[in-house]
Amino acid sequence: MTATTETTRPGSAFLQGVRVLDVTGALAGPYCTTILSDLGANVLKIEPITGDRMRARRMGPDRKPVPFDLTHRDKGSLAVDMKSPAGADIVCSLARRSDVLVENFRAGAMRRLGLGYEDLRPACPDLVYCSISGFGQFGPMRDAKGIDLIAQAYSGLLSVTGTTDGRLAKAGFPVSDVGTGMWAAIGVLAALLRARAGGGGAYIDVALADSVAAWSLWEVADYVATGVEPAPLGTAHRLAAPYEAFTCSDGATLVLGAVDRAWEALCTVLELDLRDDSRFATEYERFLHRAPLAEIIQARFATAPRDHWMSALRSAGVPCGPVNSIGDILTDEQFAARGLFVHDEERFAQPTIVNTPIVADGAPRARGRAPAVGADTIAILTELGYDDKRIADLVEEGVVAVHDAGENATGAVRLGTEAAPAAGRGAEAQA
Incomplete structure (x- = not known):
């Protein structure tokens, strides 16, 4: 697709006009597409007709779907059963109108649905297709299930994180999920550059275990130099001192x-x-x-x-x-000046949103709420050429789901060739 004047105008979003099909769940995949959305891409989330499983993970006295809201802000929602032939056809049609597809099913799952990269490539030669999994698309661990803690352990991180007496501790943040989402976004952006230069699409394969193991620079250097297995050091540094945490008279x-x-x-x-x-x-x-x-x-x-x-x-x-607590960072003046935490319950479903940490001209960052289940189903199917009767039939057959006759639909998702407002801007969230 040729970049439009709006896309390249100074001050416009970096990824304005880029269309992303988000076929992800949990955290790593959604975090990747959230980064792309915050950079201005038009992201459409594909989710089951019963809604993404993360919607069910509710927190706090109000039982709000906090994890979902934080990682799916500013996106559109198409609720569809991809396992049905009609549902797979809808996703295939959307892929032909998209620049990027991100999925994080187990290895081979999309191919079994007829939606793998090789399945789509003939009709989508410029598509950047990114697969995120626990251990990647090949290798002896290909079919093993991968989650954050398993990736931390398999990658060696768990063996060097903990106290000096040998008690292990996982990283306090889900670093393999979030880190993999970042690596995936980097790969997608690089592939988009090539595709926009006429080099065609690409297949990106990113794994949780690889992502964390790739951060082992200091520890690998230590082991190669000494032949001694690195062990947990508490807060101390592996190659320098004094470089660690100390307790002061007030306990801080x-x-x-x-x-x-x-x-x-x-x-x-x-x-x-x-x-x-x-x-x-x-x-x-x-x-x-x-x-x-x-x-x-x-x-x-x-x-x-x-x-x-x-x-x-x-x-x-x-x-x-x-050493700040989570409560500390939410009120910290430095982070406030940088806009890292957005406190705005009117614009977002949650009182606080964690922003993408890229501050630059052209990076709009978080701007709108997460969508309701199927908020854009009608608009998307209409754009694909489905008439009202066919849409009603698909709802009746359980192939797609819509949200309250579009009351809270964004109406902003557009996957045509023209540049468009990002999906889900200003969408209402489902509590």
Whole structure:
């Protein structure tokens, strides 16, 4: 598709006019398409006629579908049974009008529906098709089920995360899901560049296990250099010291990262006479003797509150920062200035939305609510050429579902060749 003047006009959304078919569930796939949506793409979610399973995961006293609302904001919704021939035909027709298709079923599932990349490629030569799975589309683990915790364990992350006494701990955030969504978005964007340059479509294969294992840079370097299996270090760094968390007199925790150029400043602030101690003479020596060094520094930090130390350390140019809670980050002035958390219950189904962390001209970021189940079914089928009777028949047959005669439909999803407003902008959410 040739880019339009609106698409390339300075200040317009980066992905304006790009049409994305979102055939995903859970977190990794939806997070990928949310990134694309926040960058301006027109995203249409394909979900079962009973609704995405994440809609059932409700939180808080109001029992709102929080996970779904956070990862499907600003999208349209077509509720269709893809396992039925008529439903598969609808998705196939939509693929022909789309630039990108993202799916995260188990390996081979889309192909069994006749909706795999090779099935669609003859009619969609420029389609960027992205498959997200636990272990990828080939290899001995291809058919194994993959979830966040399994990916953290299989990738080696779990073996190096935890306390120094050997107690393991998973990452507090679902890093394999979110990280895989990011890798998938990067792959899609790169493939779109090639497709727009006339190089044709592409098949992107992204796996949860690969995504986390690819972050093992420090640990792989350590193992290759020493031959010793890296072990959990608590908050300490694998190659530098002092570089970890310390508790202050008020119980608050401070993270310190004092590389070589900040060492003398750290000693001055802490009033520690360590410059002539041979154990700490060089960055490498400090790393080798990081345990006794941490004990000395911890004893000093325990003599004053965290804010006192942070102020003094920052003034001296020593990297440091607080260990914030989730409640802390939601009210933090820095994040507020960056617009990372959007507190606006009028525009969104939830009082707080976590924004895509890309701040740039052309990146609109989060703007609208998640759609109701089937909010755009009628509009999409009408655009595909289905008349009212045929749509009614498909509803009766259980092939598609619509939402309250379109009362809350967005009316904004357009998958034709022209540039269009992004799907779901201003859509009402179903509580």
